[in-house]
Amino acid sequence: MIKRRLEAKIQNALKRSPAVALMGPRQVGKTTIALDISESRSSVYLDLENPLDLVKVQDIGVFHAENRNSLIILDEVQRKPDIFAPLRGIIDKERRKGNKAGQFLFLGSASIDLLQQSSESLAGRIAYIELQGIDVLEYANRQPEKINELWLRGGFPESLLATSDSDSLEWRQDFIKTYLERDIPQLGPRIPAQTLGRFWTMLAHQQAGIINTSQLAKNLEVSVTTIGRYLDLMCDLLLVRRLQPWTSNIGKRLVKAPKVYIRDSGITHALLNISSYNDLLGHPVSGGSWEGFIVENILSVIPSGTLPYFYRTSNGAEIDLVLDFSGNEKWAIEIKRSSAPTLSKGFYIACEDIKADKRYIIYSGQERFTLSEGVIAVSLPDLMQELLDKQ
Template identity: 30%
Template sequence: MSYITRSLEKVVQQVTQEYPVVLVTGPRQVGKTTMLQKLMEGTSRGYVSLDDLNERALAKNDPELFLQLHKPPVLIDEVQYAPELFTYIKVYADTHHEPGAFWLTGSQVFKLMHGVQESLAGRVAVLSMTSLSQSEINGADTEPFRVDLDALLNREEKAVPADTKDIFERIYRGSMPAIASGKNTNSQIFYSSYLSTYIERDVKELSDAIDALKFLRFMTAVAARCSQMLNVAEIAQDADINQKQAKDWLHILETLGIIFYLHPYSNNLLKRLVKTPKLYFYDTGLVCYLTKWSSAEVLEYGAMNGAILENYVVSEIAKTYLNTGRETFLYYYRDKDAKEIDIVLEQDGVLNPIEIKKTSNPGTELTKVFSLLDKASVPRGKGAIVCMKPKVGIIDRDNYIVPIWII
């Protein structure tokens, strides 16, 4: 099994020089600990995991003694299990002013992790790690995705070309490090084991009253609606649970970094005619497993191919930001006539409209919907059709053709 270099490594090294605490959050098995342990090699930094029940008990019951035993610089793994540590970490940071004293990992999204923000505000650099991006898997440098011709041509030079069959193979296999590195060759067996561990450990940690089989059925109902506007009632009905449970369980999936939302774009001149977010998974391999596709080839011609392809593109664009330590400003647009723009990327004072299509020959008709943004107070920038075209192209002076494999 070979180690896959992560784009976040440079960011970790940078913020370690500036902040006393560095917190890397994200789902289980996306490579948080592996990356930090790789960066620790040849240093004096210690390591302790709160998956160890003895260490966890000490951290919860006597956090002061725990930090005397595990002196900084130290990596504390799965820190969400002992929030009692945060106050003592804060005191240490305020007393010693030591950059990089604590590296922390957590299997919960920071903004949803209770107590951390209050305790460590201003002292912690928070980095979100997702499963691997296609550029990381292919060994290319990750740059935030921009709708700019020079940037797109630069991406094209560095990326590994892929045809439609290859793209759906990438989608089907997913982006978990264990699969991409070759440690596990059968993605279906991996995801089966992953879900068992995930539900038994992380989900029940957040709510121990959850029935494992019901939660799995719920996740399947959610996966079947990837790239769609969130419909809690339908998900609840399919999973045979009530709507409050469905909302609570969706919050758990978001907290654990499994799903994310695109919210509808609006500003003072564009009425937000739709308030409902669209739902996406960070890892399409998990979607394919939950929705029971037997192979990449069957998926390519199946009923969900458009939805899962859209999920793949949206998640890959999001990863180009998250994996380089940047915040994403991704939205979608939909009006009362059901006219929709798949992605609205807000960057550098302009709005870039992006459509995702499973076609290798996009035409000008696909860009007509972009004019919906012309009434916004933020100017409309260049647009893009992300599709199966083998090379970067131009539809007209304001719109580009972007192959999926270069994202």
């Protein structure tokens, strides 16, 4: 269901914009979706990691002229970031001829170069769409055992659909090794794989925690500035998320450092060598991992323009996730794994602080019911569907 919805979103974007960039980490399924789209129209697909395909676009103007009636799909486009500058002239020329949309589809496994180059050269000519891993509505819906499997293995298709938990873990560990030893060095940063691997693992141990850059710097024996550079890189690679704090001035002492999540729960578990569901339940990171899993699933279906935050004061008032919709509507969301959820006084205080329009607690049960002070207990699939209906 989600895949079909995303394909429709890409198709609609291609009808409006000359160029569309589909971004997401490696192996998340971008190429599969692009090839499905290519079957519905005249298209030409090039993988810029293939030396022969890379040669074909050395002169993108000539290549476009030969294929101007087709959708040109360029995979791993960050391998040739200088391609964006001449594309501006090509797109503008086609516009003058009346061809205003659907000329290029870019696939990128890193936003670091893709965003910089395209935003500089193609402002007003490109639409961005992010592809995340398989989510709860697509894979599990309301089946608890499948939700748990998705949580353990994460949303990368080959990991999730592996024949066993051990095969899944091995795939994820190979994925991590490939990123550290091949993909990141090819993007330019000269960071030792061992150092970046230790940093990634430290983030896994602190999943869903407030980042302490000074402590991380001390542990890695680098500067705080270097830690910031490492974190920027992992966020640009779409592997890590910084969830910013709600910092509106309400006259209270607010936590101002961001929360940090490894975006795929399966990668979190692979970094910590958690191989089974039972091992996960007994691990200290279990609570933070579950929170990150819920947050990523929710953010995969929020309407365009929605801003996510968390809220925390020095006195303990806290909301796990705040969704700020355009139009000033705000939802406060608390995350629990319990089938009999309870809320602390701090959540109610925090809701009053931000003047939340709706208040939810996500729990592991299936029924929807109201707790005190208008807080609605709801399952993850039901809240995700409510967000989809809001789009």
